[in-house]
Amino acid sequence: MKFGMARRFLALHLPDLATARIRRAEPGLGDSPLATWEASGSRRLLVAVDAAAAALGLAPGQALADAQAIAPGLLLRPADREGDARALRGLALWARRYTPLAAIDPPKGLILDITGCDHLFGGEAALLGDALDRLRHNGLAVQGAVAGAAATAAALARSRADQPIAVSGIEAALAAPLPLGPALRLDAAALEALARLGLRRVGDLLDQPRGPLARRFGKALLDGLDAVTGRRPHAIQPVQPPPELVESLDLLEPLITRPAIDAALDRLLAGLCTKLRLAGLGARRLALLAWRVDGTVQEVAIGTGQPNRDPAHLRRLFAEGLGGLQPDLGFERMALEARATDRMETGAQTSLGLGARQDRAALAELLDRLGQRARVQRVAPLASHWPERSVAALDPQAVPPPPPPGWSRPEQPLLRLRRPKPLEVVALLPDAPPASLRWRGASQRVLQAEGPLRLEPEWWRAQGRDAAGAERRDAYRVELPCGTRLLVCRGGTSGWRLHGYLP
Amino acid sequence: MQPAQTMTPNQSPLDPAPLDQATVLAALRARVARLEGLGRARHGMDPVPVAAGIPLPGGGLARAAMHEVAAISPGAAAAFCAVLLARSGGTVLWIASGGPEGLQAWPPGLARCGLSPANLVLVRAERWADALWAMEEALRCPAVTGALLAAEDAARLDLTATRRLQLAAETGGALGLLLRPDGPNPDPSAAASHWRVGPLPSGGGGHGLEDPRWQLELLRARGGRPGGPWAVTWRAASGTLDLEEAEVPVVETRRGQRGR
Numbered sequence: 001m002k003f004g005m006a007r008r009f010l011a012l013h014l015p016d017l018a019t020a021r022i023r024r025a026e027p028g029l030g031d032s033p034l035a036t037w038e039a040s041g042s043r044r045l046l047v048a049v050d051a052a053a054a055a056l057g058l059a060p061g062q063a064l065a066d067a068q069a070i071a072p073g074l075l076l077r078p079a080d081r082e083g084d085a086r087a088l089r090g091l092a093l094w095a096r097r098y099t100p101l102a103a104i105d106p107p108k109g110l111i112l113d114i115t116g117c118d119h120l121f122g123g124e125a126a127l128l129g130d131a132l133d134r135l136r137h138n139g140l141a142v143q144g145a146v147a148g149a150a151a152t153a154a155a156l157a158r159s160r161a162d163q164p165i166a167v168s169g170i171e172a173a174l175a176a177p178l179p180l181g182p183a184l185r186l187d188a189a190a191l192e193a194l195a196r197l198g199l200r201r202v203g204d205l206l207d208q209p210r211g212p213l214a215r216r217f218g219k220a221l222l223d224g225l226d227a228v229t230g231r232r233p234h235a236i237q238p239v240q241p242p243p244e245l246v247e248s249l250d251l252l253e254p255l256i257t258r259p260a261i262d263a264a265l266d267r268l269l270a271g272l273c274t275k276l277r278l279a280g281l282g283a284r285r286l287a288l289l290a291w292r293v294d295g296t297v298q299e300v301a302i303g304t305g306q307p308n309r310d311p312a313h314l315r316r317l318f319a320e321g322l323g324g325l326q327p328d329l330g331f332e333r334m335a336l337e338a339r340a341t342d343r344m345e346t347g348a349q350t351s352l353g354l355g356a357r358q359d360r361a362a363l364a365e366l367l368d369r370l371g372q373r374a375r376v377q378r379v380a381p382l383a384s385h386w387p388e389r390s391v392a393a394l395d396p397q398a399v400p401p402p403p404p405p406g407w408s409r410p411e412q413p414l415l416r417l418r419r420p421k422p423l424e425v426v427a428l429l430p431d432a433p434p435a436s437l438r439w440r441g442a443s444q445r446v447l448q449a450e451g452p453l454r455l456e457p458e459w460w461r462a463q464g465r466d467a468a469g470a471e472r473r474d475a476y477r478v479e480l481p482c483g484t485r486l487l488v489c490r491g492g493t494s495g496w497r498l499h500g501y502l503p
Numbered sequence: 504m505q506p507a508q509t510m511t512p513n514q515s516p517l518d519p520a521p522l523d524q525a526t527v528l529a530a531l532r533a534r535v536a537r538l539e540g541l542g543r544a545r546h547g548m549d550p551v552p553v554a555a556g557i558p559l560p561g562g563g564l565a566r567a568a569m570h571e572v573a574a575i576s577p578g579a580a581a582a583f584c585a586v587l588l589a590r591s592g593g594t595v596l597w598i599a600s601g602g603p604e605g606l607q608a609w610p611p612g613l614a615r616c617g618l619s620p621a622n623l624v625l626v627r628a629e630r631w632a633d634a635l636w637a638m639e640e641a642l643r644c645p646a647v648t649g650a651l652l653a654a655e656d657a658a659r660l661d662l663t664a665t666r667r668l669q670l671a672a673e674t675g676g677a678l679g680l681l682l683r684p685d686g687p688n689p690d691p692s693a694a695a696s697h698w699r700v701g702p703l704p705s706g707g708g709g710h711g712l713e714d715p716r717w718q719l720e721l722l723r724a725r726g727g728r729p730g731g732p733w734a735v736t737w738r739a740a741s742g743t744l745d746l747e748e749a750e751v752p753v754v755e756t757r758r759g760q761r762g763r
Contacts, residue, residue: 396624483576484576485712
């Protein structure tokens with residue numbers, strides 16, 4: 001991290017979020033053990049258990065029938081994973097009271113980047129204590145920790161109940177004594193395989209050579225290990241509050257005809273673009289949702305290359321997709337959501353702006369429009385001697401990097417055949433340049449031939465990927481008596497082929 | 504006949520008395536061009552030069568206009584178009600129709616003609632109608648300085664379509680090029696000029712290939728005279744088209760066939 005200050009992360013672990021939610025929703029449950037379950041194939045398995053149930057020996061993943069036999073008084077509710085995820089996200093939004101950078105760490109954790117925020121609450125210990133108190137006051141069991149790396153803090157929070165506050169820089173030493181299960185969130189099979197090798201703690205893994213570990217348990221294990229020891233810190237993705245930028249329209253009479261839908265879209269766009277302007281934003285992705293009277297929802301989504309809030313332009317982008325709507329009996333409600341937005345200069349600045357900026361905006365809008373009906377791309381020059389790999393497609397709004405030296409060589413054709421065409425060529429010797437070839441129905445003498453340029457496939461690339469074109473070939477540039485210049489290649493097994501036209 | 508009267512130099516108070524015939528002609532040409540909307544003053548840019556020595560109205564290919572290029576051989580004509588597009592000096596769209604099969608404009612080759620990837624946008628439409636639409640949209644955009652539409656063999660381009668493209672180009676100010684294979688009976692077209700481009704043997708005796716030679720033929724030009732065929736050599740190193748002195752039709756030309 002290239003900041004002046006070392007980052008500090010606070011992790012919160014909420015082991016029984018799912019059951020606590022149920023208890024809050026149904027206050028009359030009392031203190032009986034509680035668990036949630038879901039069907040997995042033909043089996044019914046426990047998903048989450050609360051502390052009382054865990055004390056009886058129940059654990060997530062257990063068969064429902066077994067659990068009921070062990071604890072006859074067990075209260076059961078179906079699991080609601082989406083609801084849990086929503087609740088966790090809600091808690092992350094709540095945690096923005098401490099720092100603007102609050103992220104969820106699914107399934108049961110939160111990670112807060114509290115760098116530079118702790119002094120507002122009287123230090124890191126006071127901040128952690130405040131967060132834990134507030135959550136516990138709401139009936140949630142919670143453990144917390146503070147450390148210098150996000151994954152380390154999360155592992156500490158999961159493994160230790162003593163609210164550790166660790167200084168930065170000793171992440172590996174902190175992680176070493178932690179048991180593998182909670183620290184790395186491994187599944188039961190991997191844990192068992194590691195335990196059979198006598199590896200039970202993070203420190204045991206750190207002592208092992210990395211190569212064999214990766215071969216046997218996959219790269220994910222090493223990635224987790226690097227994250228938890230702080231060797232490779234990863235950034236957290238802070239949650240954003242849901243956008244206010246939604247415009248909706250309830251309709252008394254269902255809309256059926258296209259002109260009516262167009263008019264509704266115009267009203268939605270006008271309202272949304274005003275909101276965008278007031279917020280200083282431009283839309284990058286918009287979705288038009290239409291609720292049909294029979295209850296189904298249809299969606300038309302568009303994207304723009306540059307932030308935009310011009311209703312006329314956005315309407316043109318929607319024009320293509322609106323044809324796909326199926327009103328049948330009509331739409332009773334329509335909503336326009338700005339799914340992604342970007343900062344955009346205010347109107348005054350753009351209207352004062354120079355011609356260049358207006359041109360850029362006009363070009364971006366043009367490319368957006370063309371992208372609705374055609375494939376639009378820019379090209380990125382790549383440094384590769386293999387012709388097919390010297391060009392990569394880029395997003396039309398991207399700025400291509402400058403070409404590497406020697407990128408546009410004379411042997412590059414101007415027009416290339418996507419699939420090289422077999423060609424009848426006569427060469428006097430097996431390795432000699434072509435002497436004549438059949439062109440437009442007649443045999444033509446080759447006036448001049450330049451070559452061969454031997455092209456070898458890039459051996460360091462996987463053979464499977466470019467298998468179609470990855471064959472060694474000799475390229476010749478030939479000129480026919482009429483002046484036509486061609487790029488012909490001799491492949492080992494495919495014979496002579498026409499690859500392209502030269503100027 | 505109001506314009507005809509004002510065009511007579513003696514009666515116009517704005518034009519000073521002309522000195523010789525060339526000045527009269529130049530003044531008249533400028534007036535006609537203004538009336539026809541060619542190279543409009545508001546776009547304020549010079550026409551795109553082709554080659555020193557080829558007489559063209561205004562000294563080059565007018566911007567804000569469509570030009571048609573009939574290709575005797577795909578390579579030479581595409582290179583000629585790429586050179587012109589590169590000289591238009593800004594963002595260029597290369598529009599092709601058809602599926603993933605077929606010919607593909609290849610950026611490293613285009614870069615040799617001066618068309619760098621920074622200025623190039625490639626567009627491919629599945630259907631011919633979409634390609635025409637894309638061309639029209641591109642020409643209408645003031646941020647585009649050049650657009651090329653590569654037509655396939657079967658593509659139908661009637662007078663209406665070319666007229667639409669011409670009007671779009673007049674709106675946006677871009678140089679529009681229409682690259683299509685040379686055929687015996689081309690459809691009528693509203694393009695401002697009509698070229699026929701083919702290769703010529705370079706005739707070098709050495710080992711390597713010399714710089715390519717092309718034959719340019721101006722079949723029709725609005726406000727100018729048909730001309731050619733001219734033999735030019737494309738020098739990729741300096742980015743120039745050199746006109747050869749001798750006007751020898753090496754390959755039989757269409758105007759020759761008509762018995763000019």
